[in-house]
Amino acid sequence: MSPLSIRHLPPLPLPLLLSFVLCAAGGAHDAARRSHRPAGFLLHRRRRRSPAFVLPGGGAIIRRRSSAAAGAAGGEDDGARPGDGGSSSSPYVGPILPPESELVAGVSLGELSLDLALAPSTVSPAGLGLYARLSDPDGVSSVTVPALALLGGYSREGTFESSDVGDKTVGFALRDADTGVFYERGLVSVGDAVRSAAETEGDGMCGLIGHELRLIEGGEEGEDEDGAPTTAIEVEPVDDGFPRYFVPELVNRGTAATDEDYTVQNFGQFCNDLAWNYDDPPSEAEEYAVRSDEMNVVQLVWRMEYDPEGRCLRPSWPVSVFGRDVTFDNAEFMEIGTRYGWAYWQATVDLDKI
Numbered sequence: 001m002s003p004l005s006i007r008h009l010p011p012l013p014l015p016l017l018l019s020f021v022l023c024a025a026g027g028a029h030d031a032a033r034r035s036h037r038p039a040g041f042l043l044h045r046r047r048r049r050s051p052a053f054v055l056p057g058g059g060a061i062i063r064r065r066s067s068a069a070a071g072a073a074g075g076e077d078d079g080a081r082p083g084d085g086g087s088s089s090s091p092y093v094g095p096i097l098p099p100e101s102e103l104v105a106g107v108s109l110g111e112l113s114l115d116l117a118l119a120p121s122t123v124s125p126a127g128l129g130l131y132a133r134l135s136d137p138d139g140v141s142s143v144t145v146p147a148l149a150l151l152g153g154y155s156r157e158g159t160f161e162s163s164d165v166g167d168k169t170v171g172f173a174l175r176d177a178d179t180g181v182f183y184e185r186g187l188v189s190v191g192d193a194v195r196s197a198a199e200t201e202g203d204g205m206c207g208l209i210g211h212e213l214r215l216i217e218g219g220e221e222g223e224d225e226d227g228a229p230t231t232a233i234e235v236e237p238v239d240d241g242f243p244r245y246f247v248p249e250l251v252n253r254g255t256a257a258t259d260e261d262y263t264v265q266n267f268g269q270f271c272n273d274l275a276w277n278y279d280d281p282p283s284e285a286e287e288y289a290v291r292s293d294e295m296n297v298v299q300l301v302w303r304m305e306y307d308p309e310g311r312c313l314r315p316s317w318p319v320s321v322f323g324r325d326v327t328f329d330n331a332e333f334m335e336i337g338t339r340y341g342w343a344y345w346q347a348t349v350d351l352d353k354i
Contacts, residue, residue, distance in 0.1 A: 060112045061144040091142065091327050092297065094274065094334035095122035097131050104128060105262035107152075108135050113143045114328060116152070118262055121272050122335050128270045129335045130298075137331035144327040148180065148187060153265035154300055154318040155248035162243040168269045170300060172210055172244040172315045173237040182303040182319065190304070190313075191233045197306045197313055207312030210242040211235050246318060268320030271298045274337030276345050285342040298338040299323035 097119055106117040113135045121129030134140055154170065164171070174181075177191030184196070190208065198206035207213060214234040237244075248269050250261060275282065275291035282288040300318045307314045320338070328334075 060146065060149065062113050062140055063142045063144075065139055065141050091329045092334065092336075094295070094336055096330075097122070097333040097335065105267075107264045107267070109152075109264075110135070112145055112149070113140050114145070115333075116264070116267055117333055118267065118270055119333070121270075123274055123277065123337075124272045127272070129272050130267055130270045130337075131333035131335050132328060133330050133333045134328060142327055142329040144325060145322050147322055147324045148301075149322045151298060151320040151322060152267045153263075154268035154320050155246075155250070156263075156265040156317055157249035158246050158317060159249075160243040160315075161245045161247050164245045165247045168248050168250075170246045170318050172242075172246060172302065174208070174211060174235055174302075177233040177235045179235070180301055182301060183305075183313070187301070190235065193304055193313060194233065201306045201308070202311050205311055206306075207310070208235065209307070209310065209312050209314040210237060210240060210244050212238045242314075246315070268298070268300070268318070268338075271320065271336060271338040273340040273345075274335065275339065281345070281349075288342045288345070292339045296337040296339045297322055297324060297326045298336055300338070 097117075101119045104118040106115060108115050115133050115135045117131045117133075118128045119131055121127055123129070134143060155168075160172075161169075174190055177194075178189045180187055181190045181193055183193035188196070194206050194208055194213065198204055212235075214236070216232045216234060248266065250266065250269070273292070274295040275288055282291055298320050299322075301321050302315045302318050304313045305316045306312075323338075
């Protein structure tokens with residue numbers, strides 16, 4: 001295997017530790033008290049709440065070997081930083097990059113003590129895969145990366161199309177108001193992002209492109225600490241003419257990529273679905289879900305921006321984050337994956353049978 005040329009990057013511009021706390025809607029709500037607005041618009045009628053995501057002051061837990069044991073097998077740890085007590089997360093075990101494989105590109109994430117590399121995938125031999133390993137296995141015994149820690153971009157450049165193109169397309173469809181998005185350089189629920197934009201940008205009004213927003217007022221837990229009525233938001237994807245399929249620039253261009261094209265801003269699109277194996281495919285959706293939860297550790301989060309003309313939030317580009325706490329103790333590159341979904345694979349299987 002060719003030695004990896006690591007480019008040491010400056011700290012990434014987004015927070016590395018982002019702890020998710022669900023934003024509860026607040027119990028059952030009387031349908032008679034629902035307030036419906038025109039598709040895509042929300043009247044901001046409550047004071048700003050605490051964000052649905054909080055940003056603790058820590059980062060990845062990096063367990064360093066003692067100086068006497070550095071480089072020695074089984075050396076004792078010199079403690080974890082920045083948290084105390086380490087982590088009970090089992091070490092990640094993924095497909096190991098074969099020694100004869102050529103590395104295409106690589107970066108070092110200094111704050112996570114991890115190296116990332118692009119190389120031929122173990123599960124999709126015709127394409128590339130994304131791999132991770134400890135940056136300094138002699139000095140570091142393990143690194144535990146928290147859920148929703150930023151891994152890198154999916155593709156900084158791309159276009160929104162009316163239909164999917166290739167297998168790297170990402171559809172913009174948010175399942176509910178608690179779905180996490182990056183807005184104003186922070187990770188918040190999309191419901192809180194809409195509220196914030198309505199308060200600071202939209203003069204009390206803000207919509208969500210490609211979705212209908214509905215207000216639910218009051219309810220069993222529908223008052224704030226001052227007794228004022230609160231509102232929850234329902235989010236539902238709708239066809240409002242917005243081309244919701246994001247196609248990465250490397251797919252759009254249609255020409256061969258060069259080494260300079262691969263950066264930390266587009267590494268995420270090379271994550272494959274480790275839960276699917278054509279030689280031994282899962283037989284049903286439940287089996288696929290179990291495999292995916294166990295084997296895939298990366299997920300996508302949308303970056304959002306305010307559109308003053310449409311008075312709504314719209315997506316700019318997706319980024320890749322860790323979907324759960326992950327502990328790495330591997331000195332060899334292991335492939336990491338992301339969930340494509342059971343429906344995607346069923347469509348692929350059906351096409352192969354034609």
